[in-house]
Amino acid sequence: MRYKIDKLFTASNMLSFLRLFMAIPFWLMIDEFAGKGNDIFRYYTVVLMVLAAVTDLLDGWLARKLNQITELGKIIDPLADKIALTAIIIQFYLYDLISLYYLALLLIRDLSIFAGGMYVTRKIGKVLPSNRLGKITAFTLGCYMIALALDVKSLTWLDNSFIIITVSLSIASIAGYYIRAKESIKWYTHENS
Numbered sequence: 137m138r139y140k141i142d143k144l145f146t147a148s149n150m151l152s153f154l155r156l157f158m159a160i161p162f163w164l165m166i167d168e169f170a171g172k173g174n175d176i177f178r179y180y181t182v183v184l185m186v187l188a189a190v191t192d193l194l195d196g197w198l199a200r201k202l203n204q205i206t207e208l209g210k211i212i213d214p215l216a217d218k219i220a221l222t223a224i225i226i227q228f229y230l231y232d233l234i235s236l237y238y239l240a241l242l243l244i245r246d247l248s249i250f251a252g253g254m255y256v257t258r259k260i261g262k263v264l265p266s267n268r269l270g271k272i273t274a275f276t277l278g279c280y281m282i283a284l285a286l287d288v289k290s291l292t293w294l295d296n297s298f299i300i301i302t303v304s305l306s307i308a309s310i311a312g313y314y315i316r317a318k319e320s321i322k323w324y325t326h327e328n329s
Contacts, residue, residue, distance in 0.1 A: 148199035149209050151191045156216035158188050159223035166224065166285075170231035181285045188220055189278055210263040214253075217274055218246045224281050233284050238299065242277070245306045249313050256317045260324040269312045273305040 161184060168177035195213060199205045222243070229239040249270070257263050266274075280288075280298040288295045 146199070146204040146206065146209065147202060148195040148204050149206070149212055151195035151198070152209065152212040152216045155188050155191045155195075156212070156219055158184060159220045162220060163223045163227055166227040166231070169285075170227065170233065178285055178287075182282055185224075185278065185282050185285065189275075192217060192274075207263050210265050214266055214270075215250075218250065221274075221277060221281070222246065228281070228284055233289065238303070241303060241306055245310050248310055252313055252317050256320055259321050264316065264320060267312060267316060269305070269309050273302070273309040276305055277302050 162181065165177045165181040165184065168174045169181065192213070195209075199209055225234060225239055225242050228234045229236065253264060276298075280302050283294070283298060288298065
């Protein structure tokens with residue numbers, strides 16, 4: 137796929153790029169509070185997480201409002217989410233805030249969805265936008281990451297509830313993306329045969 141320069145530097149894409157680069161400060165700030173005990177960075181991290189969530193909502197709204205929905209934007213937006221979230225979950229794993237099993241599930245989910253998305257794009261020539269279940273899953277994971285930054289581990293029942301909900305949604309979203317991809321390829325094949 138080739139992209140025109142004006143399609144690259146849209147307001148919504150710039151917000152996605154900003155969120156993509158937030159992975160670096162996330163990594164450093166989690167190291168400060170979880171590794172070095174500088175609690176002020178715990179709150180900076182939460183503020184940055186909320187800012188990332190706002191940019192995620194805003195980039196989609198701007199793309200629709202300014203009629204700047206692009207195939208590139210459909211790639212950059214979820215990629216930025218996945219990279220920022222991956223930086224956070226790896227750091228949380230390194231500081232024993234999440235288990236290896238939880239980390240593996242989230243990484244498998246993201247890699248499966250990314251690889252499946254690339255396969256579908258190659259098959260039908262279009263990028264499938266995120267679906268509602270994927271957005272709900274990402275939102276819930278984001279809430280759990282904020283809760284972890286705020287030391288939800290001290291409330292075992294709440295931490296366990298977040299784990300059960302996010303694991304269930306993650307598994308459901310993998311299945312949802314698989315079904316949607318299969319249907320899209322089937323529809324495309326039928327329309328072009």
